[in-house]
Amino acid sequence: MKEENGCISHFEVFTTMAFLLFADENVDFAVIEAGLGGARDATNIISSSGLVASVITTVGEEHLAALGGSLETIAMAKAGIIKQDRPLVLGGPFVPHIERIIRDKAVAMNSPVVSAYDTGNKCTMKSFSILNGRPCQICDILIQVVKDMKMSCKLHDVKLQMLGDHQLQNAATATCVALVLRNLGWSISDKSIRYGLEDTYLLGRSQFLTSEEAEVLGLTGSTVLLDGAHTKESAKALMNTIRMAFPKAQLVFVVAMASDKDHVGFAREILSGVHVETVVLTEAAIAGGVTRTTPASLLRDSWIKASGELGIGIVHDGMAEYSELLKEQPVGSESNLGDGKTVLATESCLKGCLRTANQILSRRGDEKRVIVFTGSLHIAASVLASLAG
Incomplete structure (x- = not known):
């Protein structure tokens, strides 16, 4: 309250607005995601009688300072959403002692536990394909739960629009939740679960723009990906996805982040994944204001530090070499490539980012390129807002 x-x-x-909307619409189910931990979060006002199941997907270092300073305290905070006699679904995987903290709380609350990563479950990514002009991954999701609650489901060749191993694990977790509901008496068929998984997408999460949308942004010929990754764990997952889907593409990142994130850790994961051609650092309003926005200049310092730790050569906009890169020269000219170094630029707005990205990419000719907007859901929202006019 003091900070607010x-x-x-x-x-x-x-x-509050969400709860009122759910009530007005008389929804059958409301999926409520905690904003900060769980135990003391604003969403955690639901009693056991109003709860069908609790879900804990992972335990990472996000909001570390606000939640006690360790993974153990974060686990205890997240375990605060477990309610008396209500099932708990675990996504995982978890570090063993962290999982023990969560399971001990479940035992204390007499909550049956269903784990999406139990040994009886098998989730496999088989291939990538194109569905309605956008990439998707073809997966098998086989669930066989025998502890606490008995349930099973076999789904072959599921076409997931959400890409990456982490999204496959999320799909397995969602499948387990649906099976819990079925176990509790709701009529949910395997066919319905498949349809739900294949129809699922989230704005700003593994979201690929259409070629028409990319053209509106002035990025004709580029694959444009919006992903709200903002932790080092999610950055690693993002890079794993890009490596699998676009192993040979030239990569450009446009990054804006909140001030309470691990900027160096995030940069380290992006830079250590594959060669990154260009990073454009910018700013986006966070939670309706600028008090939590990280200035682009501070982000640049973090990326310079991360590149130094990794031994990666960079050219940034404080160097004379950077100005030479932007001079008009023939497409494909070797003098424009920064000798294999990553180009680091800063811009104060989205329009400037698009201009800089285009200016640098124009030197690459017809090479396959992917432009990724990431670091915050707010930068993804800025792109979508610009498309909406």
């Missing part, structure tokens, strides 16, 4: 000047927070306002 005695007022309710931006997140609390939107949480």
